Amino acid sequence: MDDGIAGSKPALTWAVHISVALLVALWLFPTVGLFVSSFRTADQIATTGWWKALSQQERQNPAIRISGEEGPEASLFVIEGNLFEGEAEIRAWGTSSRRPEEFAPGETAELSDGRTLTVQVNGGYRFTAPESQDGKRLPRVFTTASSPPEFTLSNYDVVLGKDVVKRLIAFVVAAMIFGYVIRLLTRRQGERFASVASVTGGGALMVLFILLFGLSAGTVEGAQTTDSMASAFFSTLTVTIPATVIPILIAAFAAYALAWMDFPGRALLIAAVVALLVVPLQLALIPLLKLHLQIGIGKGYLGVWLAHTGFGLPLAIYLLRNYMVGLPRDIIENARVDGATDFQIFVRIILPLSFPALASFAIFQFLWTWNDLLVARVFLIGATGDTNVMTNAIVELLGTRGGNWEILATAAFVSIAVPLAVFFAMQKYLVRGLLAGSVK
Amino acid sequence: MHPALQGILTIAVGVFGCVGYFYLSNLVLDKVIFPARGPNIGRNLNRANLVRPWLFLLPAILALGLYLAYPVFETLRLSFIDRDAGGAFVGLENYGQMFSEPKFWEALRNNLFWLLIVPAASTAFGLVGAQLTDRIAWGNIAKSLIFMPMAISFVGAGVIWKLVYETRPVEIEQIGVLNAIYLALGGTEPQVWLTIPILNSFFLMMVLIWIQTGFAMVILSAALRGIPEETVEAAIIDGAGPFQIFFKIKVPQIMTTIVVVWTTITLVVLKVFDIVFAMTNGQWETQVLANYMFDKLFRANDWGVGSASAMIIMLLVTPILVWNVRNARREMR
Numbered sequence: 001m002d003d004g005i006a007g008s009k010p011a012l013t014w015a016v017h018i019s020v021a022l023l024v025a026l027w028l029f030p031t032v033g034l035f036v037s038s039f040r041t042a043d044q045i046a047t048t049g050w051w052k053a054l055s056q057q058e059r060q061n062p063a064i065r066i067s068g069e070e071g072p073e074a075s076l077f078v079i080e081g082n083l084f085e086g087e088a089e090i091r092a093w094g095t096s097s098r099r100p101e102e103f104a105p106g107e108t109a110e111l112s113d114g115r116t117l118t119v120q121v122n123g124g125y126r127f128t129a130p131e132s133q134d135g136k137r138l139p140r141v142f143t144t145a146s147s148p149p150e151f152t153l154s155n156y157d158v159v160l161g162k163d164v165v166k167r168l169i170a171f172v173v174a175a176m177i178f179g180y181v182i183r184l185l186t187r188r189q190g191e192r193f194a195s196v197a198s199v200t201g202g203g204a205l206m207v208l209f210i211l212l213f214g215l216s217a218g219t220v221e222g223a224q225t226t227d228s229m230a231s232a233f234f235s236t237l238t239v240t241i242p243a244t245v246i247p248i249l250i251a252a253f254a255a256y257a258l259a260w261m262d263f264p265g266r267a268l269l270i271a272a273v274v275a276l277l278v279v280p281l282q283l284a285l286i287p288l289l290k291l292h293l294q295i296g297i298g299k300g301y302l303g304v305w306l307a308h309t310g311f312g313l314p315l316a317i318y319l320l321r322n323y324m325v326g327l328p329r330d331i332i333e334n335a336r337v338d339g340a341t342d343f344q345i346f347v348r349i350i351l352p353l354s355f356p357a358l359a360s361f362a363i364f365q366f367l368w369t370w371n372d373l374l375v376a377r378v379f380l381i382g383a384t385g386d387t388n389v390m391t392n393a394i395v396e397l398l399g400t401r402g403g404n405w406e407i408l409a410t411a412a413f414v415s416i417a418v419p420l421a422v423f424f425a426m427q428k429y430l431v432r433g434l435l436a437g438s439v440k
Numbered sequence: 441m442h443p444a445l446q447g448i449l450t451i452a453v454g455v456f457g458c459v460g461y462f463y464l465s466n467l468v469l470d471k472v473i474f475p476a477r478g479p480n481i482g483r484n485l486n487r488a489n490l491v492r493p494w495l496f497l498l499p500a501i502l503a504l505g506l507y508l509a510y511p512v513f514e515t516l517r518l519s520f521i522d523r524d525a526g527g528a529f530v531g532l533e534n535y536g537q538m539f540s541e542p543k544f545w546e547a548l549r550n551n552l553f554w555l556l557i558v559p560a561a562s563t564a565f566g567l568v569g570a571q572l573t574d575r576i577a578w579g580n581i582a583k584s585l586i587f588m589p590m591a592i593s594f595v596g597a598g599v600i601w602k603l604v605y606e607t608r609p610v611e612i613e614q615i616g617v618l619n620a621i622y623l624a625l626g627g628t629e630p631q632v633w634l635t636i637p638i639l640n641s642f643f644l645m646m647v648l649i650w651i652q653t654g655f656a657m658v659i660l661s662a663a664l665r666g667i668p669e670e671t672v673e674a675a676i677i678d679g680a681g682p683f684q685i686f687f688k689i690k691v692p693q694i695m696t697t698i699v700v701v702w703t704t705i706t707l708v709v710l711k712v713f714d715i716v717f718a719m720t721n722g723q724w725e726t727q728v729l730a731n732y733m734f735d736k737l738f739r740a741n742d743w744g745v746g747s748a749s750a751m752i753i754m755l756l757v758t759p760i761l762v763w764n765v766r767n768a769r770r771e772m773r
Contacts, residue, residue, distance in 0.1 A: 254499075280753045283754055287511040371594065416592045
């Protein structure tokens with residue numbers, strides 16, 4: 001019916017298209033900035049905005065003081081070298097901050113005391129002086145350089161370890177091809193068998209490759225982040241998976257009891273779950289930390305798993321109960337009549353039928369535990385600092401390397417890549433869960 | 441032990457423990473305590489069915505009780521005692537001390553700003569997004585892209601937006617979008633956005649609005665689709681324009697969903713911690729309650745005032761809690 005109106009007014013349709021495009025662009029822009037920055041070199045990030053990443057990079061370099069070994073040549077002392085490490089193209093240069101574009105490349109500047117300096121297009125320079133410059137300050141060179149846009153994986157090498165991204169891509173591609181081949185070979189055994197076999201085969205091949213070749217070719221020299229981010233990645237994974245799996249089981253049984261069993265106090269319990277759904281977990285921090293310290297769990301994985309389980313339960317029970325209540329009554333009563341016990345009904349009928357609800361809670365809990373900072377800081381990260389989750393590692397990087405955008409952007413992107421992948425792969429279930437949780 | 445190994449072991453223990461508990465306890469109930477045979481078979485069956493729900497519920501009740509219900513009362517108790525003085529009852533002294541701190545009032549004021557702005561803005565953007573994306577062919581792709589920030593951690597979002605707000609000295613080119621736009625529009629000097637009081641809180645709120653809009657949009661879009669077509673058709677026949685249809689026909693019909701979305705985002709706002717912690721850590725007058733509490737707990741090590749501020753958050757949540765419980769009870773009838 002809307003389209004009827006919109007169709008009669010093409011201008012309105014266009015307005016809708018354009019405003020949605022604008023809204024999407026606005027919402028994507030910040031994330032794309034981070035993504036693009038993680039592939040740029042530190043130099044280019046620091047000198048141009050990421051939205052100019054694809055254009056020729058023209059910029060005023062900070063002054064570079066020439067340095068190098070003096071080589072005697074005829075009656076002169078000569079220093080030769082290149083101002084830049086990478087490729088560059090100089091458009092103009094100068095030796096004072098007031099006139100940074102005084103000379104063209106190839107020109108020779110006459111400095112005081114008979115010294116001369118020549119800078120070439122590629123940054124190569126030749127400095128001559130009538131006497132040794134040992135102990136004296138050599139001149140500074142201001143350059144306006146223009147260099148081609150440069151993209152690199154080296155930031156990921158620094159953050160995760162050398163070659164991790166390259167190997168990961170190679171392994172994943174190999175595993176996908178292998179899985180596809182298995183799928184073709186086992187297609188006759190039925191669709192279900194084929195898909196299970198291909199996923200298992202691909203996964204096994206990937207694990208095999210990782211075991212055989214390793215993920216990393218070592219650390220990049222001088223990179224302090226490598227160790228901490230890579231191990232934080234695994235710590236996060238270690239926190240996340242048990243904290244996602246365990247509450248599902250506990251909640252599923254409770255949800256079944258609240259949905260399909262009749263007993264006094266049921267309404268009260270459901271109300272309590274709804275109430276606990278909104279209790280801020282801030283309240284739980286002090287008493288539980290105290291408790292954990294008292295009973296000897298202290299700060300560690302066990303504590304954080306238990307905490308996440310407890311905090312995730314209300315939502316899990318609420319979502320699953322809402323879903324289970326909607327299952328057809330006939331199936332359950334028929335099974336009862338046929339003599340099935342509640343336990344059998346639950347395991348054989350309810351659990352398989354509830355898969356969509358289980359999946360949507362699993363995604364919620366996964367996203368929440370992966371992205372969590374507070375619970376990890378309180379219950380996991382101790383004074384020794386041998387366990388660290390990625391969110392906390394990033395907060396630490398913000399403190400110590402607030403200006404190093406290549407490191408920050410890459411670290412942040414590594415930490416959001418996994419939830420984003422889960423999000424796009426399982427969006428259907430996520431949306432369903434959201435709707436079950438809030439729309440009646 | 442290696443943490444990964446420990447993790448796998450925990451999953452195994454947790455999963456097998458759960459399954460084993462449920463299976464064995466049911467078995468014991470059915471075969472040993474109230475066996476379904478002998479002279480009292482009918483009574484035994486009834487009794488077993490009376491006990492069984494509690495077997496199913498026990499682990500959940502224990503976990504909920506210990507990790508959520510008990511802490512509420514324990515925090516309340518802790519807010520009345522002085523930890524340093526060996527747990528002596530000090531009445532409202534912690535609260536008094538908290539109320540005398542300007543930082544607390546700053547946090548409360550900022551929280552109120554957050555409460556007013558973030559749910560309103562997210563719901564409004566979400567409503568507009570839902571209405572617009574429902575009318576075009578590529579609406580689902582657009583929706584999924586706007587929804588995407590939902591998967592990003594608050595810390596990650598903090599980094600993303602810090603790059604937007606980045607400031608460089610005036611001589612060199614700006615790499616933060618906001619300053620680049622500001623200078624292009626005629627600003628003379630790049631601003632350090634996150635250090636400008638009052639304004640900086642809005643820049644932090646922007647991050648949460650950015651995250652929550654997708655959530656609001658997805659839910660409101662489902663609600664919009666649930667509107668009976670006849671009502672809209674009738675309005676068209678009566679000559680209503682698109683804006684009138686939207687505001688006078690559609691919005692009133694999804695009002696309950698709008699309220700649900702609003703309260704859900706309000707709950708997120710009350711607990712907002714990571715964004716402030718990662719981006720400004722409460723400096724330059726951006727403090728909020730949750731971060732104030734964290735400060736008291738782990739930097740000042742003052743559990744009394746920390747608990748008192750947690751109770752303030754609880755107090756702010758309570759109206760929503762009561763409202764939710766009443767709704768849930770009404771629905772069950």
